[in-house]
Amino acid sequence: MRKSVVLTLTLALLLGLSASGAAAQEKPRYGGVLNWYVYADPGRLDIHAESPLSVQQALAGVYSSLLHYDPDDPTKITGDLAERWTVSPDGKAYTFHLRKGVKWHDGQPFSAADVKATFDRVLNPNFQSPRCGSMLKPLVASVEMLDPHTVQFQLKFPAAPFVSSVASAWCRVAAKHILEKYGDLTRPEAQIGTGPFKFKRYERDSVIEWEKNKDYFIPGLPYLDGVKQFVLKGVPTQVAAAKAGRIVLWDTWPPMKKTEADEVKRARGEEVEIYQSPLNTIMLVYMHTQKPPFNNPDLRKAVNLAIDRQELVAKTLEGAGVPCAMLDPKLVGDFALPLEEVNKLPGCRQPKDQDIAEAKRLVEKHYPNGVDVEAAVRSVGGYIDRAQLVLAQLRKIGIRGTLKTYESAAGFAVYGKGDFIFIAIQDRAMVTGDPSDVFGLIYTTGSGSNWGRWSDPKVDELADRGLKEQNREKRRQIYHELQRHLLTQDTTAVSVGWIEGWFFRDKRVRNYKVSPTIYDHNTFMKVWLAQ
Amino acid sequence: MANRAGLAIGMGRDARAEPARVASSARGVLHVLGRFAVRQPLGAIGGLIVLVLIVAAIFAPLLAPYGAKDATFAQYLPPSAEFPMGTDQIGRDILSRVVWGARLSLYVGLVSVAFGITLGALWGIITAYFGGLADSASQRVVDVLMALPPIVLALSLMAALGQSVNNVIMALAILLTPTAARTLRSVALSIKESPYVEAARAAGCSHWRIIFLHVLPNSFATYIVLFTVNISYAIVVEAALSFLGLGVPPDEPSWGGMLTAGTQAMETAPWMIWFPGLAISLTVFGLNLLGDAIRDVTDPRLRGGLG
Numbered sequence A: 001m002r003k004s005v006v007l008t009l010t011l012a013l014l015l016g017l018s019a020s021g022a023a024a025q026e027k028p029r030y031g032g033v034l035n036w037y038v039y040a041d042p043g044r045l046d047i048h049a050e051s052p053l054s055v056q057q058a059l060a061g062v063y064s065s066l067l068h069y070d071p072d073d074p075t076k077i078t079g080d081l082a083e084r085w086t087v088s089p090d091g092k093a094y095t096f097h098l099r100k101g102v103k104w105h106d107g108q109p110f111s112a113a114d115v116k117a118t119f120d121r122v123l124n125p126n127f128q129s130p131r132c133g134s135m136l137k138p139l140v141a142s143v144e145m146l147d148p149h150t151v152q153f154q155l156k157f158p159a160a161p162f163v164s165s166v167a168s169a170w171c172r173v174a175a176k177h178i179l180e181k182y183g184d185l186t187r188p189e190a191q192i193g194t195g196p197f198k199f200k201r202y203e204r205d206s207v208i209e210w211e212k213n214k215d216y217f218i219p220g221l222p223y224l225d226g227v228k229q230f231v232l233k234g235v236p237t238q239v240a241a242a243k244a245g246r247i248v249l250w251d252t253w254p255p256m257k258k259t260e261a262d263e264v265k266r267a268r269g270e271e272v273e274i275y276q277s278p279l280n281t282i283m284l285v286y287m288h289t290q291k292p293p294f295n296n297p298d299l300r301k302a303v304n305l306a307i308d309r310q311e312l313v314a315k316t317l318e319g320a321g322v323p324c325a326m327l328d329p330k331l332v333g334d335f336a337l338p339l340e341e342v343n344k345l346p347g348c349r350q351p352k353d354q355d356i357a358e359a360k361r362l363v364e365k366h367y368p369n370g371v372d373v374e375a376a377v378r379s380v381g382g383y384i385d386r387a388q389l390v391l392a393q394l395r396k397i398g399i400r401g402t403l404k405t406y407e408s409a410a411g412f413a414v415y416g417k418g419d420f421i422f423i424a425i426q427d428r429a430m431v432t433g434d435p436s437d438v439f440g441l442i443y444t445t446g447s448g449s450n451w452g453r454w455s456d457p458k459v460d461e462l463a464d465r466g467l468k469e470q471n472r473e474k475r476r477q478i479y480h481e482l483q484r485h486l487l488t489q490d491t492t493a494v495s496v497g498w499i500e501g502w503f504f505r506d507k508r509v510r511n512y513k514v515s516p517t518i519y520d521h522n523t524f525m526k527v528w529l530a531q
Numbered sequence B: 001m002a003n004r005a006g007l008a009i010g011m012g013r014d015a016r017a018e019p020a021r022v023a024s025s026a027r028g029v030l031h032v033l034g035r036f037a038v039r040q041p042l043g044a045i046g047g048l049i050v051l052v053l054i055v056a057a058i059f060a061p062l063l064a065p066y067g068a069k070d071a072t073f074a075q076y077l078p079p080s081a082e083f084p085m086g087t088d089q090i091g092r093d094i095l096s097r098v099v100w101g102a103r104l105s106l107y108v109g110l111v112s113v114a115f116g117i118t119l120g121a122l123w124g125i126i127t128a129y130f131g132g133l134a135d136s137a138s139q140r141v142v143d144v145l146m147a148l149p150p151i152v153l154a155l156s157l158m159a160a161l162g163q164s165v166n167n168v169i170m171a172l173a174i175l176l177t178p179t180a181a182r183t184l185r186s187v188a189l190s191i192k193e194s195p196y197v198e199a200a201r202a203a204g205c206s207h208w209r210i211i212f213l214h215v216l217p218n219s220f221a222t223y224i225v226l227f228t229v230n231i232s233y234a235i236v237v238e239a240a241l242s243f244l245g246l247g248v249p250p251d252e253p254s255w256g257g258m259l260t261a262g263t264q265a266m267e268t269a270p271w272m273i274w275f276p277g278l279a280i281s282l283t284v285f286g287l288n289l290l291g292d293a294i295r296d297v298t299d300p301r302l303r304g305g306l307g
Helices: A001-022 A053-059 A114-123 A132-136 A162-166 A178-181 A235-243 A258-271 A297-307 A309-315 A328-337 A353-366 A383-395 A408-417 A438-443 A458-469 A473-490 B002-009 B017-039 B043-060 B095-128 B132-147 B150-163 B165-192 B195-202 B205-217 B221-241 B255-263 B270-300
Strands: A035-040 A067-069 A077-079 A082-087 A093-096 A142-147 A149-154 A197-203 A206-214 A226-231 A272-285 A321-323 A371-378 A397-405 A422-429 A492-508
Touching: A035 A053, A035 A473, A093 A162, A114 A132, A114 A142, A114 A149, A114 A178, A132 A162, A132 A438, A149 A162, A149 B195, A197 A226, A226 A397, A258 A272, A258 A492, A272 A297, A272 A328, A272 A438, A297 A353, A297 A383, A297 A397, A309 A383, A309 A492, A328 A473, A353 B221, A371 A383, A371 A408, A371 A422, A383 A397, A397 A408, A397 A422, A422 A438, A438 A458, A438 A473, A458 A473, A458 A492, B017 B043, B017 B255, B017 B270, B043 B095, B043 B270, B095 B132, B095 B165, B095 B205, B095 B221, B095 B255, B095 B270, B132 B165, B150 B165, B150 B221, B165 B205, B165 B221, B195 B205, B205 B221, B221 B255, B221 B270
Parallel strands: A035 A226, A371 A397
Antiparallel strands: A067 A077, A082 A093, A093 A149, A142 A149, A197 A206, A206 A226, A272 A422, A272 A492, A321 A492
16 A cells, blocks of 8 residues: 555656656747736836836836846846956956847847947936936946947946846836937837837737837747736736736736735636745835925934834735845845844834834924824825825824825826825835845935935945945945944835735746846746747 | 703793793604604604714714724724624724714715705806896806716816815815706796795895895705705715725725725625625615605605694
């Protein structure tokens, strides 16, 4: 009996192995349109000037970058438009040798002039570029075209995150002639790239469609005839589409909660693969530091103390997240301050009684009868629920918030202009896997998502030192000091925690590999659909 | 208490006679209500439901076990002795939100109808009285407003005005005005031709005196019916706007907003839609029954008298 069980198990294992081996060697199938969704209408489509994931998702397969995360192994960075690159011995000059014979979707030839035009645009001090510009401006001194197929970046100092920044999907190369023709990349007709797909159709609030680029510079790719992204707003709609099989992939923001993933699993059974993963995304509560009442450091400190990160993660993400952390140890390892230390800091520690009493005292000191604030929130994903919980927490210390909801793109416009007092909740996804990201995107003076106009010389100084430091251990120490400082200061943005979630993939979707950031695996360059 | 009331009311008059008069008038009211209940039993049930709504709205701070925005409990708790209607997606007591929601619904319903119907009534009566070009022109404006589907008009107004309780009231008032203007105009047109208005005119009364002392009071029955019937309409539209995410801000305890939140967890926590849904249905049912009964009572063709 026992022997037969062992035999059966061995046979099953062998069969399983041969099946998985067959799957690995499966010949990719050409054709088919992949349907998935985007959580909001992207609105303005300028990939260099905007920062929402919806914009990135709408354009990911249309453009190419100098470097990119390898579609076969997204933990590695390889050449995309650059065939290869070299670094000078002092680590300050990067030379990129470009592919030849690449054509833009309108038939024009691609050259180093396009690369220079792109990065001159992004690095222009007068051009607001919240992602690519925010990352590269502190690092890059100049970009020179050495010949029609070679460009050289001169760095201000040897910078560790340069390669991952250039490889970011936000640093896509745009056509010089298109920039000259339209002035920017906002309009649908300006979406001329060199990517595996052409931008075919954009119907506001409805659908974004790509079609196969038959002249793509990698012969034989892409496999798909096209990609359709339906604009599905609201988690119930998204879950309903997933359950009905209208979308074949959910690897985007917002992630599903466990109960939603279970619903999809129940409806689709073995047709789908469900998995849990971090999103490299931090959840934040923003205060405008130049406007009352949060121009008062005491009020910011009170909010920092009162926000119950553990409750927010437990209730709104069903516990899938790392509360309070300024850096997620799962993503950046020991660059993150140990969670044991983080969870003992005021504002993060449990129980909250002592911190709430102190926060209340700080508010009463300036506003004995409490204070009313307008709390902005974008009505996408689970933001409305999270925002209501934040306001419920702040009501305990005398800050009475009234929610003002914005449609996705309108909200970003308001935040970018600083036209708010308080943002009840907002996620920010990182652009690279480097620990410097969160500081350079959110906390340094003038950074792309420092919407609350905060400026702290110590933060700027530490962030700058972190970028320049080549010694890993010293760099780790700098980032630890920076995290301690931010977690105990009256910052503009309270770190609620790093979010995780659940996703699904229809098993017919093949060769879809997840990258370290949420932005870098949506080109579908090598993805194919099985029968 | 009755004595003190009697003393206060009776100052300068025969104080001893007052308690008896108060008692007899109270008896009179009870008698009228009793006859109303006998003749309009459905109306009486409606009235009872509306009474419960009013009590809930007025005494919400006493009746609701917790604050409407307190999110201190576990999420998605099913109905139990501690939380008779369960808790919602962020851990708020649904019973408390339903009770506070009664206040919001009634406030929005009453204020928007008071503004909308009164404005419409004045518009209809004044233009009907003066007639001529102003009347024709204003009726075309009414035509335009009535040609727009109400929910589309309300959504557009909310999108333009932004989400707040006062903006919902304003949008609803704008929605209700044309109906009231059209209805009261037709009533005023017939009153305008009546002999007592002619007599007033012959006696040299001014136009405004005739409008405010003759036409307006005689349109009052229609006004009251419109008022009661439209409260339920306003409550439903507010719930619909909040359900669609364009009504009151999401953390306000609106029944419509609670329904929206409930749809996200329909399979796992259906009680999140049961109770606000029930509250909306019962309220509308009650107000409609009461409105119909009041219409029947005030309609001379159906009136059998209550005295």
